[in-house]
Amino acid sequence: MVCDYELAEIVCQDCGIVIRSNMMDQGPEWRAFDSEQRERRARTGAPLTYTIHDKGLTTLIDWHNRDISGKGFEPGQKAQVYRLRKWHRRIRIFDAQERNLAHALSELSKIAETLNIPRNVLETASMVYRKAIKQKLIRGRSIRGMAAAAIYIACRQCKFTRTLEEVAEASGLSKKEVGRRYRFLVKELNYFIPPCTPRQYALRLIAQLAMEGEAEEIAQRILELASELRLTSGRGPAGVAAAATYIASVLTGERKTQREIAELARVTEVTIRNRYKSLIEHLNFTVYL
DNA sequence: AAGACGAAAGTGGTTGA
DNA sequence: TCAACAACTTTCGTCTT
Numbered sequence: 001m002v003c004d005y006e007l008a009e010i011v012c013q014d015c016g017i018v019i020r021s022n023m024m025d026q027g028p029e030w031r032a033f034d035s036e037q038r039e040r041r042a043r044t045g046a047p048l049t050y051t052i053h054d055k056g057l058t059t060l061i062d063w064h065n066r067d068i069s070g071k072g073f074e075p076g077q078k079a080q081v082y083r084l085r086k087w088h089r090r091i092r093i094f095d096a097q098e099r100n101l102a103h104a105l106s107e108l109s110k111i112a113e114t115l116n117i118p119r120n121v122l123e124t125a126s127m128v129y130r131k132a133i134k135q136k137l138i139r140g141r142s143i144r145g146m147a148a149a150a151i152y153i154a155c156r157q158c159k160f161t162r163t164l165e166e167v168a169e170a171s172g173l174s175k176k177e178v179g180r181r182y183r184f185l186v187k188e189l190n191y192f193i194p195p196c197t198p199r200q201y202a203l204r205l206i207a208q209l210a211m212e213g214e215a216e217e218i219a220q221r222i223l224e225l226a227s228e229l230r231l232t233s234g235r236g237p238a239g240v241a242a243a244a245t246y247i248a249s250v251l252t253g254e255r256k257t258q259r260e261i262a263e264l265a266r267v268t269e270v271t272i273r274n275r276y277k278s279l280i281e282h283l284n285f286t287v288y289l
Numbered sequence: 290a291a292g293a294c295g296a297a298a299g300t301g302g303t304t305g306a
Numbered sequence: 307t308c309a310a311c312a313a314c315t316t317t318c319g320t321c322t323t
Contacts, residue, residue, distance in 0.1 A: 290323100291322100291323090292321105292322080292323080293320100293321080293322070293323090294319105294320080294321070294322090295318100295319095295320090295321100296317100296318090296319090296320105297316100297317090297318095298315100298316085298317085299314105299315075299316070299317095300313105300314085300315070300316090301313100301315100302311105302312100302313100303310105303311085303312090304309100304310085304311080304312105305308105305309095305310090305311105306307100306308090306309090306310100
């Protein structure tokens with residue numbers, strides 16, 4: 001029995017049967033490497049009451065250099081009020097960022113929950129978001145959009161297969177919007193995101209279809225050969241993976257319909273057909289029989 | 290009757306002038 | 307900014323199991 005953290009599944013290594021899927025990572029929630037991190041994490045834990053910030057009781061130190069009776073300040077007081085104002089301003093910015101972060105963390109965990117994303121990926125997403133806040137990339141953009149993008153980045157970095165479409169759906173945003181935010185963040189934060197491989201998609205598909213271990217092997221082999229023959233470049237990885245999975249299902253005898261696979265892979269049957277046509281054209285399947 | 294096939298037109302995003 | 311373009315989708319009629 002093996003625990004696959006990428007797919008969040010427990011799989012029997014002999015027969016490939018999925019014993020438990022969509023499980024949660026039960027590892028420690030937060031890790032803190034120094035006191036500063038511990039402090040920050042402690043403050044951001046637990047149920048977030050981001051809707052209650054200051055309840056409208058914000059204090060303002062206005063810019064008139066006058067006291068309550070309208071008289072001007074003594075020189076010493078003037079300097080003091082200036083300092084007060086300065087610090088007040090700083091604290092307010094800090095507040096705003098904290099509030100944004102709190103809101104964002106709640107969005108992040110909401111999205112993560114509907115996508116069954118394990119803790120470590122969620123943690124990565126939070127780190128991405130913090131970085132974005134620090135670099136002032138959030139201001140003027142929607143928190144939810146940026147949160148969705150952070151989630152997607154984290155998924156890609158952790159090799160946890162979730163499509164852009166799924167992330168968009170879970171966040172209630174359009175694919176286009178999440179994609180735009182995603183590209184923006186990747187560019188601004190100088191991330192390198194390795195492209196998604198058909199292999200990752202295929203692994204997930206086979207797990208979702210609860211197929212035998214043999215099918216997984218065959219699909220992997222097909223994709224290996226396909227990439228050697230350059231049949232994968234320029235093609236959508238999901239389509240290639242779906243085709244390989246379909247072929248594997250036919251070869252192992254536990255046949256799945258194109259529609260079934262197409263639905264899970266989020267491509268059409270036609271795409272599966274087109275891909276697998278070019279696959280069987282170039283590959284010699286006697287190897288497996 | 291369901292699944293598979295494939296032609297043809299349509300779609301949305303990228304690229305390059 | 308616009309048109310060409312490639313990958314993919316939609317639609318639909320036909321063939322196969």
